[in-house]
Amino acid sequence: MSAPLFRAVTMARRLDTGIMERQNTIWRILLLAIPLAVFSIFIVWPLLNSFYYSFTNWNGFNAEYDFVGLKNFSKVLTTRLFTNAAINTLIWMVAAIVLPSLAGLGLALLLDSKIRGANVFKSIFYLPICLSAIVVGQIWVWIFQPDWGLLNMAISAISGEPFTYAWLAKPGSAIYAVIVAWSWQQTGLSMVIFLAGLTGIPQDLTEVAEIEGATRWQRTWHVVLPLLRPATVVVIALSVINSLKGFDILYIMTGGGPFNSSDTLAMYMYNESFKKYRMGYGSAISVILFLITLTIIFIYFRQLKKVDEIYD
Numbered sequence: 001m002s003a004p005l006f007r008a009v010t011m012a013r014r015l016d017t018g019i020m021e022r023q024n025t026i027w028r029i030l031l032l033a034i035p036l037a038v039f040s041i042f043i044v045w046p047l048l049n050s051f052y053y054s055f056t057n058w059n060g061f062n063a064e065y066d067f068v069g070l071k072n073f074s075k076v077l078t079t080r081l082f083t084n085a086a087i088n089t090l091i092w093m094v095a096a097i098v099l100p101s102l103a104g105l106g107l108a109l110l111l112d113s114k115i116r117g118a119n120v121f122k123s124i125f126y127l128p129i130c131l132s133a134i135v136v137g138q139i140w141v142w143i144f145q146p147d148w149g150l151l152n153m154a155i156s157a158i159s160g161e162p163f164t165y166a167w168l169a170k171p172g173s174a175i176y177a178v179i180v181a182w183s184w185q186q187t188g189l190s191m192v193i194f195l196a197g198l199t200g201i202p203q204d205l206t207e208v209a210e211i212e213g214a215t216r217w218q219r220t221w222h223v224v225l226p227l228l229r230p231a232t233v234v235v236i237a238l239s240v241i242n243s244l245k246g247f248d249i250l251y252i253m254t255g256g257g258p259f260n261s262s263d264t265l266a267m268y269m270y271n272e273s274f275k276k277y278r279m280g281y282g283s284a285i286s287v288i289l290f291l292i293t294l295t296i297i298f299i300y301f302r303q304l305k306k307v308d309e310i311y312d
Helices: 003-053 071-079 080-109 119-131 131-143 149-160 176-199 205-213 217-225 229-244 247-251 265-275 279-311
Strands: none
Touching: 003 080, 003 279, 071 080, 071 279, 080 119, 080 176, 080 229, 119 176, 131 176, 131 217, 131 247, 176 229, 205 217, 205 247, 217 229, 217 279, 229 279, 265 279
16 A cells, blocks of 8 residues: 555544544533433422522412512521421431441341341342332331320230320431331441441451450450441431431321421421421521531541542
8 A cells, every 4th residue: 555545544543433432422411411411401400499598488370479588598407496406407417327336237247147037138128128118117107006006016915904105296306216216227228338348348357456355345446346447438428318217207297296396407498498388497497407408528538538548
């Protein structure tokens, strides 16, 4: 092949390659535009609207409304109902971290010990997370029924006397009853994450500790738990984020009652926006909840970065 012909063929190939790359780029942009458009319409736009309406007194219906500045935020932060919801959210968050995490860790350590039928138990314990929060909430409403609920019937059978406590109708127990139902559902997720973390721990380390005379408890405390730190960070982060979004199970079981005793920030926002039609005020609550969640996510990513630096 002559030199001019070779150069012509090379240039043609480069031209075809450039055309194909441009076509691929166009297809990538088009394919990416669809999810971006959906995300913008259903996430970004409502989020921006919430920020905007939080500075107004819009009721959700009228086309006319006034710009009130920071008045909604001032009312939110000084009202007793917000303080009550914030305290309940803190209680809910702490319980949502501690109970499912400890229960999931305990189940993971137990099932990782190669007990008979471990796979069956894994499926059973993971099953609740596959159910929707609506279904879980309704199941536990039946369990907590004062007259024929499973819990009161069990207590009556043990004590030998009729027991008809209304768990979901008493201000002192309503939110804790919902926490039990939430923990029952979320434990399976924590268990799976800890099991994944346990599979990444080298068996040599635990075997060496066993040869050195360490008991099972000592091996777990000094070898296994420190190496489960990445899994623990993920479990805690997911528990915090999920707890801040916790609404559906509360709505089904108590609706924030009785007497706002189980109100969280998400439930308080819903009641103000869609029951009292104070959309501007409810938007201010949602903005505060968004900023709290954003702060927690920021702390989570910083902690995750530190963990990555340790294990790199």
